[in-house]
Amino acid sequence: xxxxxxxxxxxxxxxxxxxxxxxxxxxMSLGGEPPMHPVPLALRLSSQGFLWSSxxxxxxxxxxxRQAIYYRQAKPKYAxxxxxxxxxxxxxxxxxxCGWMITSR
Numbered sequence: 001x002x003x004x005x006x007x008x009x010x011x012x013x014x015x016x017x018x019x020x021x022x023x024x025x026x027x028m029s030l031g032g033e034p035p036m037h038p039v040p041l042a043l044r045l046s047s048q049g050f051l052w053s054s055x056x057x058x059x060x061x062x063x064x065x066r067q068a069i070y071y072r073q074a075k076p077k078y079a080x081x082x083x084x085x086x087x088x089x090x091x092x093x094x095x096x097x098c099g100w101m102i103t104s105r
Contacts, residue, residue: 005080012086026055046099053093061086
């Protein structure tokens with residue numbers, strides 16, 4: 001159980017290596033001019049959801065990692081669950097990205 005805990009934390013932390021580039025792209029996308037024509041609701045929700053959720057990923061990761069490391073001795077199952085939550089969050093971010101790409105056609 002100990003090795004799974006560290007494996008999940010390492011896999012969840014790997015995307016943080018490219019996070020500065022992602023943050024820069026998100027800030028440029030969020031700060032851009034709104035389109036002149038009306039945007040479909042599904043496109044707006046998926047694009048804004050992806051941009052905000054990918055921007056907030058470090059907050060989610062560091063909160064879950066802190067909880068997992070703090071409880072690794074007292075509650076090992078809880079620690080493993082907390083260490084897998086960032087991966088679940090990344091799956092949701094990826095689903096929002098796919099939704100954005102599908103609705104933008």
